[in-house]
Amino acid sequence: MLNNLLDELYVHNIEIILHDNKKLKLLYDKNHNIETLKQKIKQNKYKIIARLQENQDAYSKGFNIYGHGDLYEYRYGYGSYLYIERYENELVSVYRLNYFKGGVKPYKVKIVRENCSFERGLKDATGFIQWLNKRQKIG
Structure with missing residues (x-):
């Protein structure tokens, strides 16, 4: 591997x-x-x-990289994270987790995409980030 x-x-x-x-x-x-x-x-x-x-x-999209590319993390708010997780078969899943202040278990889990290529997963993740940025500019 x-x-x-x-x-x-x-x-x-x-x-x-x-x-x-x-x-x-x-x-x-x-x-x-x-x-x-x-x-x-x-x-x-x-x-x-x-x-x-x-x-x-x-990295250019703002993700932190862990384990040489096993896990990518993007923090978009207090207790709000977007992840791209790579599996042994090289496919990835993209999901969001939200935590209450001081919480260790997420109160909300949203699967964005499962078992896809990295390219597809990053595209979906950056699409969410772009949507979020537009929404914050409007509000």
Whole structure:
């Protein structure tokens, strides 16, 4: 799974950077032998590039990114959150949760989209954000 590889890079203090949306650049301590990891990166190059591009897209829309892209969070009010959650099969679900002040369980859960591509999920999530911004400008 891609996240296992990304976790392994993180544990070994290897930073992977997307350069010009098509090349990967590794930043690491040159004293460490990472040939095995380099082979894994080569085998998963296009998946890594896609994930890094998705993370950049979500970040540009205001999402916080957790777990190398397992979970994306957008806070749009006190106790109001929009999430994009990635599953092991690479599909995502988009949902909103609302919490009372100091609450640990949401009082409201709204599923926006389930089991879709990241692209579709981000489109739906940003559609909600745009709707919310228009509504706030009117009110």
